[in-house]
Amino acid sequence: MKLEGTYIINASKEEVWKAMNDPAILQQAIPGCESLEKISDTQFTAVIKAKIGPVKASFTGEVNLENLNPPHSYTLTGEGKGGLAGFATGSADVSLNEHNDGTELIYLVDAQVGGKIAQIGSRLVGGAAKKLSDKFFSRFAAVINGEEENPE
Amino acid sequence: MPSISLTLNGRSVSGEVETKTLLVDYIRENQKLTGTHVGCDTSQCGSCVVHVDGKSVKSCTMLAVQVDGSEVTTIEGLATGEELHPMQEAFRQNHGLQCGFCTPGMVMSAVDLVAGNPDISETEIREGLEGNICRCTGYHNIVKSVQAGAKAMGG
Amino acid sequence: MPDTGTITSGGIGDAVQRKEDFRFLTGRGTYTDDINRMGQTYAVFVRSPHAHAKIRSVDTSAASQASGVVSILTGADMVADEVGSLICGWNVVDRHGEGHKAPPHPPLAHDTVKHVGDQVAVVIAETLSEAQAAAELVEVDYEVLAANVDTGSALSGPEIHPEAPSNLCYDWILGEEADVDKALANSAHVTELDIINNRLVPNPMEPRAAIGEYDMATGEYTCFSTSQNPHVLRLILCAFVLGIPETKLKVIAPDVGGGFGSKIFCYAEETTCVWASKKIGRPVKWTSTRSEAFLTDAHGRDHVSHVKLGLDANGKFTALKVETIANMGAYLSTFASSVPTYLYATLLAGQYTTPVIFCNTKAVFTNTVAVDAYRGAGRPEATFVVERIVETAARELGVDPAELRRKNFIQPDQFPYDTPVALTYDTGNYEASLDKAMGMIDYAGFPARRAKSEANGKKRGLGISAYIEACGIAPSAVVGSLGAGVGLWESAQVRFNATGSVSVFTGSHSHGQGHETAFAQLAATKLGIPFENVEVVHGDTSKVPMGMGTYGSRSLAVGGSAIDRACDKIIEKGKKVAAHLLEAAVEDIEFADGNFTVAGTDKSKAMEEIVFAAYVPHDYPEGVEPGMDETAFYDPGNFTYPAGTHIAEVEIDEATGVTEIVDWVAVDDFGNVINPMIVEGQVHGGIAQGVGQALLEGTVYDKDSGQLVTGSYMDYCMPRADDLPSFRVDMTTTACTHNPLGVKGCGEAGAIAAPAALINAITDATGAVTVEMPATPERVWRALQENN
Ligand code: FES
Numbered sequence A: 001m002k003l004e005g006t007y008i009i010n011a012s013k014e015e016v017w018k019a020m021n022d023p024a025i026l027q028q029a030i031p032g033c034e035s036l037e038k039i040s041d042t043q044f045t046a047v048i049k050a051k052i053g054p055v056k057a058s059f060t061g062e063v064n065l066e067n068l069n070p071p072h073s074y075t076l077t078g079e080g081k082g083g084l085a086g087f088a089t090g091s092a093d094v095s096l097n098e099h100n101d102g103t104e105l106i107y108l109v110d111a112q113v114g115g116k117i118a119q120i121g122s123r124l125v126g127g128a129a130k131k132l133s134d135k136f137f138s139r140f141a142a143v144i145n146g147e148e149e150n151p152e
Numbered sequence B: 001m002p003s004i005s006l007t008l009n010g011r012s013v014s015g016e017v018e019t020k021t022l023l024v025d026y027i028r029e030n031q032k033l034t035g036t037h038v039g040c041d042t043s044q045c046g047s048c049v050v051h052v053d054g055k056s057v058k059s060c061t062m063l064a065v066q067v068d069g070s071e072v073t074t075i076e077g078l079a080t081g082e083e084l085h086p087m088q089e090a091f092r093q094n095h096g097l098q099c100g101f102c103t104p105g106m107v108m109s110a111v112d113l114v115a116g117n118p119d120i121s122e123t124e125i126r127e128g129l130e131g132n133i134c135r136c137t138g139y140h141n142i143v144k145s146v147q148a149g150a151k152a153m154g155g
Numbered sequence C: 001m002p003d004t005g006t007i008t009s010g011g012i013g014d015a016v017q018r019k020e021d022f023r024f025l026t027g028r029g030t031y032t033d034d035i036n037r038m039g040q041t042y043a044v045f046v047r048s049p050h051a052h053a054k055i056r057s058v059d060t061s062a063a064s065q066a067s068g069v070v071s072i073l074t075g076a077d078m079v080a081d082e083v084g085s086l087i088c089g090w091n092v093v094d095r096h097g098e099g100h101k102a103p104p105h106p107p108l109a110h111d112t113v114k115h116v117g118d119q120v121a122v123v124i125a126e127t128l129s130e131a132q133a134a135a136e137l138v139e140v141d142y143e144v145l146a147a148n149v150d151t152g153s154a155l156s157g158p159e160i161h162p163e164a165p166s167n168l169c170y171d172w173i174l175g176e177e178a179d180v181d182k183a184l185a186n187s188a189h190v191t192e193l194d195i196i197n198n199r200l201v202p203n204p205m206e207p208r209a210a211i212g213e214y215d216m217a218t219g220e221y222t223c224f225s226t227s228q229n230p231h232v233l234r235l236i237l238c239a240f241v242l243g244i245p246e247t248k249l250k251v252i253a254p255d256v257g258g259g260f261g262s263k264i265f266c267y268a269e270e271t272t273c274v275w276a277s278k279k280i281g282r283p284v285k286w287t288s289t290r291s292e293a294f295l296t297d298a299h300g301r302d303h304v305s306h307v308k309l310g311l312d313a314n315g316k317f318t319a320l321k322v323e324t325i326a327n328m329g330a331y332l333s334t335f336a337s338s339v340p341t342y343l344y345a346t347l348l349a350g351q352y353t354t355p356v357i358f359c360n361t362k363a364v365f366t367n368t369v370a371v372d373a374y375r376g377a378g379r380p381e382a383t384f385v386v387e388r389i390v391e392t393a394a395r396e397l398g399v400d401p402a403e404l405r406r407k408n409f410i411q412p413d414q415f416p417y418d419t420p421v422a423l424t425y426d427t428g429n430y431e432a433s434l435d436k437a438m439g440m441i442d443y444a445g446f447p448a449r450r451a452k453s454e455a456n457g458k459k460r461g462l463g464i465s466a467y468i469e470a471c472g473i474a475p476s477a478v479v480g481s482l483g484a485g486v487g488l489w490e491s492a493q494v495r496f497n498a499t500g501s502v503s504v505f506t507g508s509h510s511h512g513q514g515h516e517t518a519f520a521q522l523a524a525t526k527l528g529i530p531f532e533n534v535e536v537v538h539g540d541t542s543k544v545p546m547g548m549g550t551y552g553s554r555s556l557a558v559g560g561s562a563i564d565r566a567c568d569k570i571i572e573k574g575k576k577v578a579a580h581l582l583e584a585a586v587e588d589i590e591f592a593d594g595n596f597t598v599a600g601t602d603k604s605k606a607m608e609e610i611v612f613a614a615y616v617p618h619d620y621p622e623g624v625e626p627g628m629d630e631t632a633f634y635d636p637g638n639f640t641y642p643a644g645t646h647i648a649e650v651e652i653d654e655a656t657g658v659t660e661i662v663d664w665v666a667v668d669d670f671g672n673v674i675n676p677m678i679v680e681g682q683v684h685g686g687i688a689q690g691v692g693q694a695l696l697e698g699t700v701y702d703k704d705s706g707q708l709v710t711g712s713y714m715d716y717c718m719p720r721a722d723d724l725p726s727f728r729v730d731m732t733t734t735a736c737t738h739n740p741l742g743v744k745g746c747g748e749a750g751a752i753a754a755p756a757a758l759i760n761a762i763t764d765a766t767g768a769v770t771v772e773m774p775a776t777p778e779r780v781w782r783a784l785q786e787n788n
């Protein structure tokens, strides 16, 4: 499953880049993120709660930052295990461009799910993933812009 | 653990039950009434239909604690002794069952569906039983049974 | 027909109500999950979320500490106990004379997992919820491998078993390819078609379940199971998997909530429960969830074929060539290899006189759950091939499809008819069923109905399917020479009790077919006793002598014939007793309507009196054993060949592509009929499954990840009451010539006939050459756009 999207963030490219590498900000932005710990500059472990259709699961997994090209782009890869609910793996190519209103963020996600989520929720995965991505980037923008964000 | 009391097939029962216990598990495991069946885990098949206060309900979509104070009827409570309920009799007469697995849910759904509608049409029956899957009969004889049962119940 | 027949209630041919219905209607049936044993534990399987992966490690340490956990067992434990591989009982020999590839199928995987849902470990706990919770804690480390799930390209995909290079299980042929190619080259017209037979999930409403139990005192195991053939399950578990004598394993299949083939097979779960029950010293129960059923029940169909039909200038078929790739799934299931070969290619003559036929089947392994027999097993695929290509040829040539069929039918005076694909049809009258069906649907009036639909903005189509099937697979010597690992007879024991009631023990299991009724009708009629006095016992290996189970519409033709034979033995013995009591010669005793009579006199004794004398033999013939209890084994001389014509008429909404079945007529020839009510019910159910295949049911594995994405009733579309019409069912009869009852079998006909009828109707309405199954509104709508 592939997803893409574009966001305009009212901040400079450098500011956005910094936020993209800041676990605290990422944690706030990732929907359902219960913890995000930095292991090294390019490695995090995360616990994320997600609900796709009728399947609810807590995923534990690793997030890696690859292809670092500061402050222009990186690739975020992750793998999460959700126990009997299954697993999710994916990568996101994120790139930043200068923009009149600040910075343009372009993302391209390629994700796969397996196990129960695929079996029962696959019809819903596309929609759910799109929603989660949208939520992530809008929150991310909100956090950088110092706006109030209302976590669920 | 909360405790609940209800009327089950005309008998009052009460006892403790875990909050997460589904009504169908309460009926099958706690009350040992195994006529109510489980055919799926996504609330799609209707094998588990019982009556709660006279209305048909998929008992896999309800918690046991929700029926506290209610009247619950399962397939075991439909006949009077050896005398079948008119809907059960109609299923027997019209060969409305084969393996019998969907049958309890089908009969319970049908009884509620036709209540007050002795002249229910084939289309109404087919649409009304949309939530009950039968893999054996192709529904042909179920529709006939329900029509006959509706007549016999007299609305 | 048997020679007795004055009983008007409960006799052969009566639509008598079923004995089993009272318990089912009052919720008193006993299905496997309704059974609970003292001290029982609950098993939950840890299953692979990946389609293909190496197991690096299985860590059960956290799980085994969880509350209520009794034991956690893995593939390594099975290896240590030398538990055998699950087997395939039919060895198909390929075109080079080599046996098929049957790679190991461990009940618990230990080095690799080969499909989503493959079992890796079993968690056994005091309660089901504790077992579920602990299963969450089992950590399996996988190295994910590339998945290969697509039938058509499996041969060139990632390799699944080292034992099966290129994922080829076998490359099998029937017929002479050179002859067929030559005949095609000389044909006036050749019709070609690519045909996909979509993969299906059988979905009996009762999910599989098993309880394993071990009695330390006697060393005896018991397995309660949702099996269609308990004796075969016992045989496989004992002889091949667990290595225990058959005397030490009792298999009980109580009420079973439908099977449709999927409950024939020996699965990992019941094997594991039986094995584990001894290890932990307590009964182990497992009940499948529907989600697990989608992942682990053997699926059906899944063929990709290329087909060529040759015709001469007069429209006579000259040759048929069929090349099929058949998906076996990840492992070879119990009878999987026989389905796309002996149960498929042998039926490609259909009802026609096609002189030469060639079939090549390549069976392939994929990272999907095993594919095996599902209602019809091979024969629906054959009928779909034949009836689609015949219909397409008629349209290409611009001739009436009914007439093209008629022209090529095997004629009634040609029976017994040897087909070029190894079968001998004993009897039939194909034109009779076609004519009757055409009359019922008012074939001649179709153009007018079509015009009327057009006026309402709807497309109307009509589709014929003139099917044949071969039931009651036999005789044992023949199937043995073709690779079957078992004999295909059936046993029956008929026991009179001293007071005149009769117990009939049959090896043929009932899971919806109503054997308790039909078999009782059979015995009651034959023995001339009241229907109410007959009790049918099945499903328990400790009660029934031996049996091969229920599949391939074999119960009545084979199991029923065994009962008939056992009854014959009873009557023979009764004659001896009667001769003694009536002071006559045995040759002079005639039996009719439950009475033994001295020919030409009114001296007679009722069956009950003879039975009583046999059990209280105070005045009894010398040399005759007391008692009235006879066993017979029946091994049929041939298959039976039910056949008929189904015609479907559909209306399609041009705007939405939604297909509505507006009429359905079915005319079947099942030979003699014991209970017409049960037979019609079987036809309805079969059609519904065929309609499901054609319109609704599609099984989709994601090509990249190998995930089953149609794994619930939200995504796998089961036929519901409002998807189907009422059916108009009728019959023609030519009695089977080689079994004592003249019966043929009716369980699969509908599922065999229906898909071709429907797709022929939909292609007729849309003008498309092909619409793939399931013909969803989207596919039909696209077909309409492309052809109008
Ligand atoms: S069990 Fe299927 S709807 Fe309740």
Ligand code: FES
Pocket (backbone or CB within 6 Å): B096, B097, B098, B099, B100, B101, B102, B103, B133, B134, B135, B136, B137, C205, C257, C258, C512
């Ligand atoms: S009778 Fe078997 S599922 Fe309905």
